[in-house]
Amino acid sequence: MEPIRKEELDDQACGSMAPKSKPCPRPKPGEAAGGCSFDGAQITLLPIMDAAHLVHGPVACAGNSWESRGSLSSGPSLSQYGFATDLGNNDIIFGGEKKLRDSIDYIAGRFTPPAIFVYSTCVTALIGEDMDAVCKEASDRLGIPIVPVNSPGFVGSKNLGNRLAGDALLQYVIGTGEPEQETPLGVNLIGEYNIAGEMWDIEKLMNQAGITLLSRITGDARYKEITWAHRAKANMVVCSRALLGLAKQMESKYGIPYFEGSFYGAKETTYSLRQMAFLLNDREMERRVDRLTEREENRLAHDLRPYRKILKGKKAVLYTGGVKSWSVISALKELGIQVVGVGTNKSSDEDVQRIADRVGDDTEYIPEGGASRIIKTVRERKADIMIAGGRNMYVAMKEQIPFVDINQERHKAYAGYEGLLRLAKELVDSMVNPIWKLASSPAPWDKEGSYDR
Amino acid sequence: MSKERIDIPDYSTLFTEERYVQQRENKKQFEAPCSDEAKAEALAYSKSAEYLEKNFERKAVVINPHKACQPLGSVMAALGFEKTLPFVHGSQGCNSYFRSHLSRHFKEPTPAVSSSMTEDAAVFGGMSNMIDGLQNAVALYKPEMVAVCTTCMAEVIGDDLSAFIGNARQKGAIAEDFPVTFANTPSFIGSHITGYDAMIKNILSQLFDRSGQTAAPGTGEEGEKLNVLLGFEPYTGNFAEIRKILNAFDTKYTILGDHSGNYDSPANGEYEYYYGGTKLADVPKAANALGSLVLQKYTLKKTQEYISGTWKQPISSLSTPLGVKATDKLLEAISQLTGLPVPESLKEERGRVVDAYTDSHPYLHGKRVALAGDPDLLLGLIGFCLEVGIEPVHILCSNGDVEFDGKKWKEEVEALLATSPYGSEATVYVGKDLWHLRSLLINDPVDLAIGSSHVKFAAKDAGVPLVRVGFPIFDRHHMHRNPIIGYQGALNLLTLIVNIVLEQLDNNPSGLVDLVR
């Protein structure tokens, strides 16, 4: 394994303004911290749906992570398979390279995937497997790309893993193919993983405006389309924390301009579409986008009316990472919701700046994790709802706090104009459900004065 | 608000709309390198008998694993003790997987921390991570005990837990008398059940050793009590059921490793971090109990060795008691260990379940099923199938490596199958994955598959309904709250299975509707 230059990577993983920006916070021992780099690399690459994803390590790294993502596929399902080399005690001692080679051969022969991604894990990195060499040899022999992803869990956080996956794409995939026909108005989306089908809503909007989505990096992607990503006229970075480095390197290597944007909330969506049109530098397109966004915004405003009546003045605590930490604030503000607390645990300096631009002075920043800390904010600020990831959901339920899941396990798509409507509905549904009344009122026999004690 | 409500479909229906379908069709052009025909051909081949053989010759790669790793089992074991914080020594990712894995099954939060080892730890060892980690964790989460388990990373670099914990005490990171137990649980050996066993055994032995007590079974106040161990138990309802049974006997008992509190706590407005669990002080006392009742003997291999060896207690070892006969055996075992007669209430309950069996048997008779799961669960399920006339055909055990007593287990399964003509069709597979199961389901079709949520894809490909039993069950709610052991559990299992069969009948394409059943 190539040595990983940790400090440098940390900087880049964290956001754009390196070296000024502070490095990713180091995970603190003894806390319930988040996922590992292996996890992060998988999140980024698994949505390449037609590729095979082979975990080189003990079966558990695959067994534990398998089937836990909400990225939807519109066709191929090979990425859903849990492939693992299943290293055992003996392999730890004598090495697992043969097992890896045989596994690659088997997958190539049996499933004929367009490519195989091979992930290192803590174990394979520590015992010093030369994964790159095995992959290269197999790739030459089999005639399909075999991409090593050197992102073992211990090198750092999930974000760093996203970034290492981006490196693998840059090094082995992007620039190795050509699109069938020229697409003068092609844009890549980077860091959009099609959770609950969000990519499809975005794609529909882009199509309506006449913008071609050239490569999906990587929500509902096909391997082939990523090989020609270098032919795009512009890149949009949807999840800035994760793959900004990829966009920057594409800019310097291929001269593709990029911008960071989001599709949460009508304003952000409109801005993103306009920005695409701007970078494509096509006047007619700009006009089309203006017409489209105006029409969509009007329609949304009309559809949202009944929800806004209920949501106006409600208070929310938001606890999520990266891009969502600030972009969802915009969406909530458009619904009339006040964000009284926001997590900044996984946010870069730029994220925090963006948060600050969007919230009032009295919003509480929650720098460190732990469910109890979030709950405390909800209580103190008298919030009506908590918006966070699935792992915090069950604590919220214990505390009888209405909850909306915003992370990867959810089944609702919140991007774009229609997505905002869906988010509004979800928020309302969660808050008005009769169970909250039932949960917070005492049982009849505990009611004061209802019977003599 | 209902008048104003707008219908907003979620993805399950939304993306079947024409415009989305079209959008997806357009994407086909990227799906090279193979044509639709080639794809269809490959799919057909993967379903052929020829491939079945090839598939079973496969050595190199695991496709769709159905086991979790040792530390995950250890985390569950630790949560069975009062105010005990599971502490995973290794890089942070594993811990995050364990927490979400367990939480998705139980729909409850999982308190567990990690020592978050990084690259420097890989070079210099994880000692400082351990020391800082223990100090931070105790300050933050205020446990009364910490239970440390390792991931493969710590094992590969050879971290010495005992020395590290000792150093943490010396440095004052934790108090001298603060209990920290630990177990070595590399993920490249064994599975979740081995890890569960290792941690339970170590908690018992470490708490016992600390107490300075000597074991004297059947003496003193504790001498009338029974120790009960359920094992890696994904059903919180099973804890309630075993309590009900023991209470009916009117015997005193200690459940060693009771995570049902942590995984079935009430939503009363305040989350507390630790719920229930075996009292730490009860563990050394358990050495004086009159005997131990073990409900997952293959899971609790080392623990049993310890209890019979060091505590010198008589042990009744069973596998998950599913169905009437297995419950009968359970009651006999309790009766034998305690000297108490089987209570009337349970006898009556048994009669009711037998009645339910007779009601349902026409729909179950001769149904062919495939079973996948942990060893003790499988023994229980096979017993249940045989007593209601269901024929197990493919039996796939989630465990397989050297740590697991595969040969002994297989012999016991085969002996059990041999007791009934309904068992004659069965083949037992140890250490195979769910891609093997898929081949079996397609080539030698069955009526039902019984197993965890992970079996879903294989079952879908083969067009077989899946009865969700075992661990993990992600995609259904509250299955784990209903017991499957004891007479009540037999009734629940029966209900679950027979109603899926009946539903199949309703879905019969003949279109005939009958209301008689």
Ligand code: SF4
């Ligand atoms: S931390 Fe290491 S061993 Fe754990 S899941 Fe991640 S890669 Fe695997």
